[in-house]
Amino acid sequence: MESVVGEIVAxxxxxxxxxxxxxxxxxxxxxxxxxxxxxxxxxxxxxIILFFVSTGVKKGGGIPIxxxxxxxxxxxxxxxxxxxxxxxxxLTAIVVGVSVTGVALAVLxxxxxxxxxxxxxxxxxxxxx
Amino acid sequence: MSATNLHIFVMVVPLLAALAINLLGRNSRQWIxxxxxxxxxxxxxxxxxxxxxxxxxxxxxxxxGNWRPPFGIExxxxxxxxxxxxxxxxVALLASFSSLKxxxxxxxxxxxxxxxxxxxxxxxxxxxxxxxxxxxxxVLLEITSITTYGLIAMxxxxxxLSSFNYIIMGSIGACFYLLGIGYIYILTGTLxxxxxxxxxxxxxxxxxxxxxxxxxxxxxxxxxAFFPLHSWLPxxxxxxxxxxxxMVAPLMTKVTVYLMVRVILSMYTPALVxxxxxxxxGVVWAAAIAIISGSILAxxxxxxxxxxxxxxxxxxxxxxxxxxxxxxxxxTGSILHIVNDALMTLCLxxxxxxxxxxxxSVSLVSLQGIFRRMPITMAVFTLGAFAMIGVPxxxxxxxxxxxxxxxVEAGHWEFVMALVFSSLVNAVLFFxxxxxxxxxxxQDGEHHEHASSERHEAPWWMLKPLLLTAxxxxxxxxxxxxxxxxxxxxxxxxxx
Numbered sequence: 001m002e003s004v005v006g007e008i009v010a011x012x013x014x015x016x017x018x019x020x021x022x023x024x025x026x027x028x029x030x031x032x033x034x035x036x037x038x039x040x041x042x043x044x045x046x047x048i049i050l051f052f053v054s055t056g057v058k059k060g061g062g063i064p065i066x067x068x069x070x071x072x073x074x075x076x077x078x079x080x081x082x083x084x085x086x087x088x089x090x091l092t093a094i095v096v097g098v099s100v101t102g103v104a105l106a107v108l109x110x111x112x113x114x115x116x117x118x119x120x121x122x123x124x125x126x127x128x129x
Numbered sequence: 130m131s132a133t134n135l136h137i138f139v140m141v142v143p144l145l146a147a148l149a150i151n152l153l154g155r156n157s158r159q160w161i162x163x164x165x166x167x168x169x170x171x172x173x174x175x176x177x178x179x180x181x182x183x184x185x186x187x188x189x190x191x192x193x194g195n196w197r198p199p200f201g202i203e204x205x206x207x208x209x210x211x212x213x214x215x216x217x218x219x220v221a222l223l224a225s226f227s228s229l230k231x232x233x234x235x236x237x238x239x240x241x242x243x244x245x246x247x248x249x250x251x252x253x254x255x256x257x258x259x260x261x262x263x264x265x266x267x268v269l270l271e272i273t274s275i276t277t278y279g280l281i282a283m284x285x286x287x288x289x290l291s292s293f294n295y296i297i298m299g300s301i302g303a304c305f306y307l308l309g310i311g312y313i314y315i316l317t318g319t320l321x322x323x324x325x326x327x328x329x330x331x332x333x334x335x336x337x338x339x340x341x342x343x344x345x346x347x348x349x350x351x352x353x354a355f356f357p358l359h360s361w362l363p364x365x366x367x368x369x370x371x372x373x374x375x376m377v378a379p380l381m382t383k384v385t386v387y388l389m390v391r392v393i394l395s396m397y398t399p400a401l402v403x404x405x406x407x408x409x410x411g412v413v414w415a416a417a418i419a420i421i422s423g424s425i426l427a428x429x430x431x432x433x434x435x436x437x438x439x440x441x442x443x444x445x446x447x448x449x450x451x452x453x454x455x456x457x458x459x460x461t462g463s464i465l466h467i468v469n470d471a472l473m474t475l476c477l478x479x480x481x482x483x484x485x486x487x488x489x490s491v492s493l494v495s496l497q498g499i500f501r502r503m504p505i506t507m508a509v510f511t512l513g514a515f516a517m518i519g520v521p522x523x524x525x526x527x528x529x530x531x532x533x534x535x536x537v538e539a540g541h542w543e544f545v546m547a548l549v550f551s552s553l554v555n556a557v558l559f560f561x562x563x564x565x566x567x568x569x570x571x572q573d574g575e576h577h578e579h580a581s582s583e584r585h586e587a588p589w590w591m592l593k594p595l596l597l598t599a600x601x602x603x604x605x606x607x608x609x610x611x612x613x614x615x616x617x618x619x620x621x622x623x624x625x
Contacts, residue, residue: 096271110289
């Protein structure tokens with residue numbers, strides 16, 4: 001038991017992302033309101049983005065701006081600099097996420113115009129009629 | 130334009146055409162069709178030249194922005210991706226003839242918007258088959274998905290709702306893929322596929338590697354609508370505008386299957402993926418279930434287009450199962466089936482587009498006696514149906530043959546049974562329609578305004594791609610030998 005707690009405390013950031021991800025997943029699957037589903041999708045994406053960003057962190061690491069001459073001389077300590085690559089990747093992932101959200105919101109607007117509601121069961125009722 | 134960089138132009142020209150269509154097509158429609166057809170014709174020739182060059186000289190790569198791999202993004206053309214490039218270019222060109230006509234009818238005044246998305250989607254698909262970088266692949270996957278969401282939402286009626294469900298499912302798939310890539314990045318510290326393939330086997334971390342590939346594969350399965358993750362596909366594809374369906378249905382799932390092949394062959398080595406007998410057996414069983422369920426669900430449909438979408442779900446099972454048979458024949462069959470299935474689906478969806486253009490509906494009732502009204506279209510439909518069933522010498526027969534050989538060799542009789550069962554169901558499905566179309570009595574059809582027996586063939590613009598696709602079905606079928614020996618064999622790893 002103690003080892004499990006120790007494991008969770010040692011990697012608490014990853015556990016938080018797992019919880020966040022499950023919240024998002026639940027909202028996507030379980031909620032009947034389409035906007036809530038979309039919000040769940042955003043939470044889901046955010047948890048993955050946070051996961052990536054935290055993989056770059058190093059204990060006591062400095063900002064990854066390297067002095068040109070130090071870099072050329074090869075005296076930069078990789079262990080003392082935060083890995084910037086995951087952050088850069090996540091910038092792209094954020095852009096992707098924003099685009100998907102934008103398209104989804106536009107589609108939701110069309111759905112609302114068509115059915116006058118964003119509740120999934122009400123829409124299904126209307127389509128079956 | 131040096132010839133070694135031709136593949137990047139194949140991708141960039143449709144992208145630039147997309148921008149030009151949006152700018153010029155806004156004011157006058159006459160710009161759209163030359164831009165679409167011109168850029169796609171360039172892509173067809175460019176990709177054909179690339180295929181010839183790759184077969185002759187071996188794999189080529191292009192470093193984007195002069196950042197050397199493994200640090201920069203690499204575009205790799207090997208025989209398989211060159212083959213996929215040709216396939217995408219040909220299918221897109223043929224589909225666009227028909228789309229130009231049906232979009233004019235269905236979405237008047239929105240052509241420039243439709244074709245902007247359409248061309249970006251094609252550029253994204255080219256990017257997907259070219260990229261040699263795992264994260265770049267995620268971005269391109271989302272580019273193709275977002276454009277597809279938009280294209281589907283342009284349809285009428287419930288299309289927006291189907292598109293939204295697709296957005297939710299598609300995003301879950303993409304996020305799973307991204308999470309898997311995150312694991313791989315933590316493990317290997319690189320995102321270049323060749324580099325991952327080099328580093329991964331040297332690490333002794335089987336559990337982490339297996340988790341990563343599980344996330345990647347599940348993500349891709351959602352995107353390719355592998356049963357039981359298929360629920361979004363039938364609605365989305367059958368409610369999309371006809372012009373979008375003709376291109377999206379043949380290409381999207383097939384390119385995703387290609388991505389799975391790419392991930393298994395080039396990023397993870399087959400030895401790692403197929404290491405656990407339990408897992409490969411499980412996936413083949415799942416594929417067999419997918420084939421059978423897809424076929425049975427197709428039987429219950431009352432609309433030709435909806436029926437075809439379930440056939441697509443069954444076909445995805447063919448390809449996934451073939452890969453996880455983990456032998457050379459199964460893999461050859463799957464890769465061959467990517468090509469064949471794209472052409473067969475294209476053929477059938479072009480027929481659907483032509484019929485919808487003339488009579489607005491493809492419900493089975495409205496197809497009664499249609500052979501008298503559209504003889505050429507229905508003749509091509511019959512050929513496409515034969516290919517789907519797997520009648521030689523159409524191409525569908527040969528890939529199914531390889532898949533069955535692979536299944537027998539691996540001892541997966543349930544997969545062989547599923548393939549045979551699905552062929553039988555396809556025969557029932559299509560002969561039912563052919564019977565309706567040839568002999569459908571006009572008595573029952575009196576309630577329909579379309580029931581006249583007057584000849585009313587689809588416009589020449591829609592017949593041209595149809596006839597070409599029909600020819601391709603036979604030609605590709607007859608040239609299976611050279612295709613397998615010169616292209617696909619090169620991709621099968623040694624000692625497999």
